[in-house]
Amino acid sequence: MNPQVATAPRRQKGIGRLWREVKKNRSPYLFIAPFFTAFLVFMLYPVLYSFYLSFHRFKRPGVIPYIGIRNYQILLQDPVFWESLKNTVVIGLGYVPIMLFLGLVVAVLLNSQYLKFRTGFRIAYFLPYITSLVVVSLVFSLIYDRNYGILNWALSWVGLGPINWLSDARFAKLSIIILMIWRWTGYNMVLMLAGLQSIPNTLYEAAVIDGASPMQSFFRVTVPMMRPVILFCSVLSTIGTFKMFTEPYILTGGGPVNSSTTVVLYLYQVGFDYLRFGYASTIAYVIFVIVLVLSIIQVKYFGNNDEERA
């Protein structure tokens, strides 16, 4: 069909043959060339160079002595790094389950055909996701204000507080967790809504015939059928957690005393506050490996997410 597709006789040899192939196929090569140029310069090279840097001490351009696995040894004994890793995991464990549960509940409620204002509800829940994280964090820092914040005012109605949300080490992580739940529930709800639509209605009809209450059919039909989607969402959110930067940077600056520093925030501080490019690259590679492992899990168990696409 396609003139470019017809394969030439494969008799020629070596470079000459390769060159003829390239010339014969020059259209597709030209079409993908701009992308791969950007790709080589801004993706492949940085990934490789980052690996190289992680075994070096960067003093100034041109003076980059090799120091072996020294950076990795330092990393293992760096209390701030471990603290930031712990914070990241705690924040993740704090918001992911709640967010997934809320997302699923809202998706189930919105999935009913008889519901009115569905679009309106969907817009309301989804809006947090489209907003810039900087804006979100700034608005929340106003809401969290110790003396004038509306959250402490609301809590005072039930006799709680006032809580020093952003500068008390016990609450700094919690304030980030609340922000994350607020921002990501709607997004996960949309993913789950797509999943819900693939559950056959006959299952629910059978449950009703067997006398199941709505609660029972939620826990016995919906949750088991949605397991793949829930798992997919949880891996996705976990990957997102390991990339978290803006929320702690704006809300708490990682403080007080590193109680809300995340791994990427620490990477940023080491790299651009202390200008330790070699060591920062080591941190980057550890994050890279964590995200890679999570991504492989995701691809392995969930394919390339075809059914989720609208």
Added chain:
Amino acid sequence: MSSAAVGENRAGIGTIITYALLFIGALLSLFPFYWMFVSSLKQIGDIFTYPPILFTMKLSLDNFRQLFAEYDFMRNVFNSGVVSVGFTAISMFICTLAGFGFGKYKFPGKDFLFYFLLATMMIPIETTVIPLYMIMIKFGWLNTYPALMAPGLAYGFGVFWIKQYVENVPDDLLDAARIDGCTEFMIYYRIILPVIRPALAALAIFLFMRTWNDFLWPLIVIRTEEMYTIPLALSSFLGLLRIPYDLIMAGSALATAPLIIVFLLLQRQFISGILAGTVKG
């Protein structure tokens, strides 16, 4: 029939509970937006009072006036606009071209290159900022628009997304065009692009939103106030001795309003673009 009546009654209560839950959730979800817009119209003294003023008629556009008059916020809006529109346009061109190449041709190395591209979609940009920063220094691009736009061009996601749509374009359409004497590039321009237009809208929205809201990378490569994008300008207010939350909220409202408007107008494309974006994570 008493059992039917009970069933109906239960359904009635269930419906009320459903609406109540959804309504409370929606209220919580929307409240920060309300608070942002209202605060942007309040004087700073009315923002910091206890108890907080939930409703007030004492609203004015003074904060916006001050933001533009004293801080040259227009410049920040301009920077964000140039970078987001510029990046989206360039990235769309590169992605659609490559997506066409991968979707409609066979050539040696195709599978290898494509899987390579897929594999690198997992790499978080956060982990490559150090070498990228050094590249920007080498290119002399620090504190320029190209620095803000260039690294994002290397993401394979857009290519992947376009390829799937291009594959569905019938080959007969392309062959007919070739018989009529179209060059391969004309096929791309005259046939592929118009046919996959819905996919383009979704991708454009996704790319624009990502660049408009981007923070970490601009924070690294931008050095002077006149080059600040909106998120940078807003976060820089936090460094002031007395943090002008009235102006911050005004700027936040300005940063958010365009996205909300586009979202309300193009809700379906928006959501499908964002769902597609999950492939990248």
